[in-house]
Amino acid sequence: MTQTFHERLSALDAIFLDLENETAAMHVGVVLLFDAKPLTLDSGGLDMERITKYTLAALDTMPRYRQRLAWVPGFAHPVWVEDGRFNINFHLRHTRLPLPGDERMLKRLVGRLFSQRLDRSRPLWEFWIVEGIENDQFALVGKAHHCMVDGVAGVGLIEALLQMTPVVTEKEPSSWTPRPAPTRRQLLRAEVKHRIDGLRKLSYFGPRIRENFLGVARVLQSGMKAGPESPFTAPDISPYRRFDWTSFDLDEVKAVKRSLGGTINDVVVATTTAAIRRFLEARDLDVDSMEGFRAFLPVSTRKTSGGPTGNQVAMLLAELPVSEPDPLERLKKVIAVTTKLKKESNQTAGAELLEDVADLTTKRLILDISREAIKRHAYNVVVTNIPGPPLRLYMLGAELKAMYPLVPIPPTQNLGIALFSYNGELYWGFNGDWEGFPDLHEFVETLEASFEEYKQLAAASAPEASAGPRPDLSG
Structure with missing residues (x-):
């Protein structure tokens, strides 16, 4: 029988979901500007097939990016489960600025992209590849929900996509089979156990509470x-x-x-x-x-x-x-x-x-x-x-x-x-x-x-x- 998988969100991760509403999207983001020439096809335009394959291979080191939210019945606490319908083409998107493709136009586009909330029924991230930027550049506009990453964790994800040398190192994406999610009863049982164990562990917090009471x-x-x-x-x-x-x-x-x-x-x-x-x-x-x-x-x-x-x-x-x-x-x-x-x-x-x-x-x-x-x-x-990172970085050269x-x-x-x-x-x-x-x-x-x-x-x-x-x- 295949082992089920779920991972409970911490309390701090979970509140970023609760603080989000119709006007306040709770994703972090980044705009990466690259030299477009090494990834430009002879026929013009970026080599999106190569970028897609490279990103898919990078996800082998980032399992969270293939996971979606589920909720514990009765407690409404979120957990991560693997997304059986994961499709890289839903998350890695492609667009182009009209001429002249200047910085002001890019900022306007980025503002619109960052205004859009992420779909909670899918893994909570998007990458937008933006072509047509002046001076032979392209942008990667990344969004990930704050319940997934903080700023420092986000640096690690960027480093997984980037290399310290222009010499290209490409890997084949591994085959991936999602593990089944637990049943509602299994989620409920795990949450009850977590809370009972938590109450027991609180007995060890006495010295820490006394030490940090003023804080x-x-x-x-x-x-x-x-x-x-x-x-x-x-x-x-x-x-x-x-x-x-x-x-x-x-x-x-x-x-x-x-x-x-x-x-x-x-x-x-x-x-x-x-x-x-x-x-x-x-x-x-x-x-x-x-x-x-x-x-x-x-x-x-x-x-x-x-x-x-x-x-x-x-x-x-x-x-x-x-x-x-x-x-x-x-x-x-x-x-x-x-x-x-x-x-x-x-x-x-x-x-x-x-x-x-x-x-x-x-x-x-x-x-x-x-x-x-x-x-x-x-x-x-x-x-x-x-x-x-203090050093110059590259993506596919x-x-x-x-x-x-x-x-x-x-x-x-x-x-x-x-x-x-x-x-x-x-x-x-x-x-x-x-x-x-x-x-x-x-x-x-x-x-x-x-x-x-x-x-x-x-x-x-x-x-x-x-x-x-x-x-x-x-x-």
Whole structure:
């Protein structure tokens, strides 16, 4: 008799399904730009047959991408089962930009693709191959539901598709036979056993609860504190998205860090804070008295780059000093906030503890907290920074030129910001609500100007810089 297969979603994975609604799609995404020439046929157009075969072979190392959702009767908890009707052509799709195929047209297309929710009756991912991009390029636009992967897990999936050399290594796809799903009774029995075992395991959590009690208390406290009203939040959002991007030289980011202090992530947060301040000032809002503007900063708790897919993150809220007009003082305040979050308040361990207890008992423990935080506008913007591969990568000999990530926005947020480092560049992706954040590109330009400000300050404070008063760059 063939062995059945199912795998229970963790509580954290499962709540991304519960948070999704008609206006807020909960998939992560990425736009990969490649040199098209190595994959262009003599007759013109990309070799889609070869790309399809290559992607199918890569799925042999990514079993989750052949699995769909099923639900435990009575408990409504999701599990993964293998999809007996899996068809690569449903998930790997092909389109082309009309002339001139410029960056603006690509961004509009990507915004439309990211607006569309994934079909829950099938494996929760799509790859779109986009031809006709200027400068002999093509794009791979990837979408995967957040219940499948977090940002760091997503890096591993990208690496499975890419190679460190232009020398092509291709494998034949393995034959694949789906294992049968359990019956409803078997799913129910397994879930009951999981919850009984979970209650027994809680008896061992005493020391961990005592050690991380303060961290748990601060997670709950920060999640229930309402943030200020601003263009970054709304009572509700539309189902449509704008997507924009930019990139910074990573060496320039590191130069700012070395000269002015902090970490790369501190420079990212300070630059974002400066851009938010400028953006609000341009709309005649009183930023000098604005307090409690917070960013949602997902922090990876993944111990290694390998391991299972799914989410291994702690959710932290950081108050951004948008009321501080001085850029250097603003950076110092950001460093103080992030240091306190990481070391003093123990919020990461507290968030992990809540997630682990919920996984042993019921997802409602963290689902209700998440919903209440969203309802109260406990944070104003999402900012996630994902470390990526430092070397140049290729797919079937085609060089990967750029990669722009996407983080989903919850039902009351107008903007999500994701960053990905690759081959000496720091790539920014901006996911904005089409109706609630129509001036997304203006925000991107403001962010670029804010980083330029920090570059000037770093250059002025370098040892070889000439002595003299610091330029007035407040904003």
